[in-house]
Amino acid sequence: MVTPGSRTRLFDRYELLEPLGRGGMGVVWLADDTVLQRKVAMKEVNVPADLDPDEAEAMRARVMREARAAGRLNHPNVTTIYDVVRDDSRTLIVMEYVDAPTLTEVVTREGPLPAASAARIGLALLSALEAAHAQGIVHRDLKPGNVMVPAAGNVKLADFGVAAVQGDPKITMTGLIVGSPSFMSPEQAQERHATAATDLWGLGATLYYAVEGVPPFDRGAAIPTLTAVAREPPRMVSRGTALEPLLLRLLQKDPADRPTLGEVRAELVTAVDAGTPTVDAGVATVAGTPTLVEGDHPETDDGDEPWVDEDEHWVTETARRRRGAWPVLLVAAALLVVAWFVLPRFLGGGETPNDRQDTTEQNDRDKQRDTTELEDRDSQPEESAADEEQPRQGGEVEVPADWVGHDVADTGSTVAYPAEWSVQQRDDTTADIRDPQGGRYLRVQYTDSPKDDAVADWEQQSQSFGTRHDDYTEIAIEPFDYPGADTSALWEYTYSDGGAQLHAYNLAIVIGGRGYALNFQTRENRWEESQDLWQQFVAGFDPAL
Template sequence: MTPAVNTLGKYQIVREIARSNDIVWEAVDPELGRRVAIKELNLPEGVTEAQRQERVQRFLREAKAAGRLSHPNIVTIHEVGVDNGRHYIVMEYLEGENLRERLQRQGAIPLQEAVDITLQVLAALDHALRMGVMHRDIKPENFHLLPDGLVKLTDFGIARIVFEPNITIDGQIFGTPSYMSPEQIEGKEIDPRTDLFSVGVVLYEMLTGRKPFTGDSIVTITYNIMHKEPTPPPGVPYGIERVLMRAMAKRPIDRYGSAREMAEELKRALEPGALVSLAPPPVIAAPPPLASPSPASLPPQLQPVPDPLPSGGYTSASSASLPPQPPKPPPPLPPPREPWLSPRESEAMKQMLLVVLLGVFIVLLAFGINTAYERYAELRRMEALSTQMSDGVKLAQAGNYREALARFTNVYQHAKSPEVRAAAARNAAVCLIHLGDEALQGGRPDLALYHYQAALEYDPQSAAARQRIDQVSRLYSGSVEIPPPTAPPPASRSGGSAEAPPRPRGDEQMAMELYMRGLEAQQRGDYIGAVDLWQRAIQAAPGSDVARLAQESINQMTAR
């Protein structure tokens, strides 16, 4: 018996939702009165029997892969069936839109929302892998966004169940080119880190509104995936940038080992105290071109002079028709005027005027040269600060927080832009927090507290610094003495009785500035200058934590 056109199995078809390789219907389960989505295998005309069998196997494998998964972020499979040769999968009906539709409608997605979407997808992938399933086709079309904020991972059409034979034809590549990993493009054996590469690509697109790997053809796109590094996205926190770059690493071994590991790193990147990724301040490449003179500024065009008549008069439109008039006698010449200056006085005046004009020219020339030099010097200063900020971020990325701190401190002290100063201060605070954490792990709560307090001076809004100060104070209160940052260390006290009075704060600040300048000198290769600055820091605030840092740096330098 042939089923009705508006039914598929027991389900009543309501409408067609989408059609590509397969057809997706909205339908109703009459027994439960439940809305469902039905995905029907769509076989084009003229396929061979081998091709038909391969398509059917892949279709059923999708049902098998997704059907064994039960997770809030994965579309639920209800049933698999065949109706008069029509293969179909029944799944939950999803309201809302997919991520591709959202990107086309809105463009880039706010940071917090993009991270939330990514975390939900990573949770789905983590569950899928624990159930032995790899998705292998991560792309915005397969992220379904529900109105309540829930994200569903859909379309396991080319998913692979781990340890099952691969039914894909040898050498055939499945996936969407812009989101495929290098090993997918090469047709190599893949593992779960392939899906993480694709997740990184989608997150990059959500944050920037564009794909990290583009081209005018599939060949160009795949070449860029294989050989080009994506441009770091501007305006995102450093931690997010680091997650993106690691997820999109060319070699699987350089990526995250699991979806859970990537999710944890992504969460940490948004914690208070995360390093700010700052684009360098704009540098003027060349002075603006001189404006072309406007018509109003041009000298007026001379009007044509009428041709003189032989008689000495002029022709015009009004006088051409009048009869010729007899010439008038010329007016009498005025009597000669006495010269204002004698020839000698006139010559002296000319020389004086020449000297004045020459002086004015020299002054203007000097002013122009000075202005041009000041402009050039300002450009070089801006370039140097931009380089220092970039170097600081790179050093912080490498975990070298002490030297990164020196860069950010220098930018903070010399930048004129309030925005650049604020960013440098936040970055300096982050480095100080990391140095405090290192000191705390090394059993130096006093030094850790000093760093946390210094971080709070750079960034008074730093919740991370405040939390650490409170935690250290509570943890060591009454058991381990924590001297204030300006107090001498316990070893410098005589007889363990009365404490020395705290040093003035100005000495401590001066010592810190000298210490930072010493780090800068060390980076330039001026080791003698670095040691001299560190010794001056010790003299500025002897017995302080800064002095101890300076002495440690001197010891490390001489040990080399």
């Protein structure tokens, strides 16, 4: 272990200045190269104390071999390895010093990035991986902490010192995890061979962190996190919806199911073109980026979501026991689900407040072109009449014959959904059903301790939600005439998230002592086309009394 004193000199060349960071493989120091008169980063690779001499020597040999392999890389998006030095007790890798924050530091300081900005960083990382893979080098530890994001210049991928060279014999080191559990791939978690597809998983996990602000699988400790990586789906994407389809493909458990480098590049370019980022390829500080946007469903980082807040909402102690460490994460995901699917025709009696306005007021609105599209739509008398005929519970809506069913917890209740949509069981009380094309979600939640007034609870949550979301508009909260329900309410609202205009329904149903929520969200430009789908979801819910 190197301990810096006053200008500690190593190998008669490098003077240690200060530690830059610490990782699973060792400490990184800022140092002066006194021969070439430049600042360098020196990574000291520590040998775990519990390794026997043969294993320790094998590890040192591996470091030397991998450093030599990584030293062959000469790419503007890769930190250059200058030298590797070793004596009887120490092995250090001498690398290019990049005076820039890591992606972890950028997100911590600035908040999650817009999808287009993250995609630009992704393209830089992809270029680095292409260069490495062309030489048979797998990074194996691609994570935000290894991504350097300068205020000007190129994004750089660092720490190829733990790269695995394809074809080299595997060195087994008992008890040593090389990599970061939150960003390790399933094959690494299960101690299988790392390939180029392993780095694509790391890219997906890193981009997920960039747009969401949290890792996709972190559970607070190494073993639970590795278990989630190997067996569980990632957390729902709440901010970076433009990148969601790509992220889900990159985070496939089977390496063979992950996209190719070319496919990833095409989707990242599309995401860049679709947005208007304020950063260049090497800049990650984004003016005005919010520190947190909770997402599609009205919930927040402090547990305040319309359906499962631990203090205010319908789900009480039973759901808290089942959720364990999940509440904050589910909060960020559930907001996405609620914030996207509610139509006036379903609000109490099939009428909206605008439906009940008189014809004179309607004609006045028809003459004004500065009224909103929503007001124009809701004020049409023929729509009001049609809405009067719509069954609010969806009983007359036909559920497509090719839809499949999902069991809601262990209640015997089911909800039908399109066969091509995917289901992610978040915990015992919550499941997410998502459109494979991205952008639309249905979240189904259950509690055995519901509140007794759905309207009052939704009104309370609307006030709370509006204080923490941009451009929030409560369109309506009204009783919902669900057959046999003790209490039921439908909440419709809109808000903006990262520049995207979102529209949502949240339907609460308390029946037979059980509480359910059907939360449906979409972008505003898909709201009208999604109404039939929403009616089918409502009609396809069976409380199984």
